[in-house]
Structures are given as C-alpha cells and as structure tokens.
Amino acid sequence: MGHDQTLMHTCETAKEKHAVTGASWLIRISEIFAGHESEIIVGLGAQALRKLGRDFHLIRIKQPEAIRHSPLARYLRWNMPVHHSWPCNPRETDGFIEKAAQALLRKFGESKAQTLICGPIDPGSPKRYDRTLASNLRGRALQLFPSEWSAIKNAEQQNPKKPSLFCLVGKEGLYAGLQSPAECDGFFPGGTKFIPQNSPDTISRAGAKIAEALHHLQLTRRPPPGGARWLEIGASPGGMTTELLAREYEVIAVDRAPLDARLKHRKGLMQFVADAADFMPPPGLTFDAMLCDMNGDARDAMRQLARLSKNLRQGGLVIFTLKLPGISSIDETTTLELRSK
Amino acid sequence: MKPPPSNSEVSDIARKAGLKKIATRHLTYNRNEFTMFLEREA
Numbered sequence: 272m273g274h275d276q277t278l279m280h281t282c283e284t285a286k287e288k289h290a291v292t293g294a295s296w297l298i299r300i301s302e303i304f305a306g307h308e309s310e311i312i313v314g315l316g317a318q319a320l321r322k323l324g325r326d327f328h329l330i331r332i333k334q335p336e337a338i339r340h341s342p343l344a345r346y347l348r349w350n351m352p353v354h355h356s357w358p359c360n361p362r363e364t365d366g367f368i369e370k371a372a373q374a375l376l377r378k379f380g381e382s383k384a385q386t387l388i389c390g391p392i393d394p395g396s397p398k399r400y401d402r403t404l405a406s407n408l409r410g411r412a413l414q415l416f417p418s419e420w421s422a423i424k425n426a427e428q429q430n431p432k433k434p435s436l437f438c439l440v441g442k443e444g445l446y447a448g449l450q451s452p453a454e455c456d457g458f459f460p461g462g463t464k465f466i467p468q469n470s471p472d473t474i475s476r477a478g479a480k481i482a483e484a485l486h487h488l489q490l491t492r493r494p495p496p497g498g499a500r501w502l503e504i505g506a507s508p509g510g511m512t513t514e515l516l517a518r519e520y521e522v523i524a525v526d527r528a529p530l531d532a533r534l535k536h537r538k539g540l541m542q543f544v545a546d547a548a549d550f551m552p553p554p555g556l557t558f559d560a561m562l563c564d565m566n567g568d569a570r571d572a573m574r575q576l577a578r579l580s581k582n583l584r585q586g587g588l589v590i591f592t593l594k595l596p597g598i599s600s601i602d603e604t605t606t607l608e609l610r611s612k
Numbered sequence: 613m614k615p616p617p618s619n620s621e622v623s624d625i626a627r628k629a630g631l632k633k634i635a636t637r638h639l640t641y642n643r644n645e646f647t648m649f650l651e652r653e654a
Binding site for chain 1: 617622630634639641642644649651652654
C-alpha cells in the first residue's frame, strides 16, 4: 500500500472510530499539573490515548464541548481537534516534509482556513532537527497552498474567530486540525510562543506572565493602546513593570519594597514606595488598566484592586493573578469552586 | 489560617466593585495560580 493510500486508509478508519466512540482531540496540560493529567482527562469524560512530548495528550472525547465548558477546562492550556494525523518518526521517514506538505494540501487546500501555523510538539528539544522541523514544514506547505495562506506573517495577525490550520509536529509524528485561535485558546500551536526568562534584562519570571497575558488577551479584545496608563500594585521587583514599559505604556508602580535599580529613571514610570493597602492615588489620577500579581491572600489583593478601581476608566482592563497557595489537588480546587457557587 | 480562596469568592469581590470577569485561564507561565481578566463595566 502506498503512502497516500495509507494516509487515506488511516483517516477513514479514524472517522469510523470517531462515529462510534467520539472525536480525537489534542490537549495541552501544563507540566505544573503533572501527576493530575489522568484526573483532568477522566473529569472531562475523555479517554487518554497517548502522551505526546512533555505536556500534550491525545484523547478521545464523546462531548468535545466539555473542553470549553467543564470546570476542568481551566487546566487546559490549549486544544485542537485532530482532523489529520501521521504517527511516525519524521527523522527516519524519507522525504517527510514533502510528503507531509502534500498530504496537508490534499486534505485542507480547499478549506476556508486563514493560514497554516505549525509548531513543535516539544519546543524544548535540544535537537536542531526537531526545533526547525515545524518552520521547515510550514515553509514548504505554504509554497504549495494558495497564496492567500501566506498573507499572515505573524501569528498574532490571525483573526481569532476564523479557523486556521494548526499543525503540531515532532518525533511522535504530525497532528493537524482546523479550529479558530479563540477556540484553541491561543494563536500558536500549544498556546503561546516561547518567552525567554533568562536574559540579562529579565528582572523576574513575572515578566513572562504579563507578556503571555497580553498575548492571550488579543483572542477576546484589543489590549490597551500604547501610552495607556497602568496601575500595578505589588510591583516589586519590577518584572511586569519592565514588560509594560517595553510596550510604551505608562506605569504607576506601587510596592512597599523598591523596584529593581535597573528601572531607576525609566521613562513612563512613576513609583510609589507604599503598601498597596495604604496607597491613595493623587487627586485626579486615573488609570486605563490595572495589574496585580501580589502574593498573599487573593481576596485581600482583589479588595485593594476593587478599592482602587474607582480611578479606573469605564471599560478599563484588570489583569489579576489568582494565587492558590495550599491547594494540592485538582479535586480540591474544583470542589472549592463548585461549593462557592 | 484562612481557607484558600476560590475563583468565585474573588470574582464576587470584583463584581461588587463593578469589575466584570472576562476569563480565567491557566497560562504557560503560571504556576499554582490562574490569570484572571476583568474589565470595569460601563
């Protein structure tokens, strides 16, 4: 049986299986929940088929809407229906990129997808072949697809509501599906692009959190425009402040501890060395957005934001890290959530 | 020691202040925490 026939046979078999037992889906569960994956997958009413890379899971699910509406959906970083798969080791497969690109063209070339976005199953792989496989596949496939598929140069240019063809590839094979970035919960396969945290300019890992949050926000609304004024409470040492300043925002940073010395005299920064609970905005000062990544009891932190939100303009944005110290299990978190409703 | 907060408890404090929750997500760079997005109602 030729390669093409094998693919078609595989797809037909998969369709028959879906009809009987549910749809194949790829989900990503962050490594922080390692040890709880089975609990999450079973809780979604799904069956685990195979783990791919560090944190992707191929599952079969009878009610895919649970991926978005179950209380357990919050533990999923990204998801994609699997409309096409080729389990193989690309490195050991002659002409993998050409065969894979041709197969994607045959299967999806006439679809209404806005573009093709490829990503690695394991972005942290030390092997150069694995790291470049996704970009090489996208490059070749876009040579074959209609020219409009190439119009999107940056993943964030995608319309979040229109379907894209997402493709994950790695030493486990190739998995592709059509779905909008908003439904997938990210513009990139897996959710977000890699954000480095070990450059000499990195003040704290919190910077990556706000960078990803602002990226994710674009799935549902426009981020505040450049020049917008943010209030950040609990800002020290300044990891998030740095990211906001890099986007040409103004930042009012409040913390009883001073910010990192590298932020001294930074344009657009106004620093108040004060406890968030004691901070009173100067008369007439308003904010376009507010940010809080404080440690401690999340209720106390939100009370401070609620108090200060009198100075937040209507429609203004709030990004808040809900910290859950002391929570040791998925079940405990979900139970707390359901009990308080 | 206070029991740990839930998403809903924190959301209630926000809602009473006119802050409407848009989404709660566990993002790649979150640890034992979630990122909440809210906006001030018009």
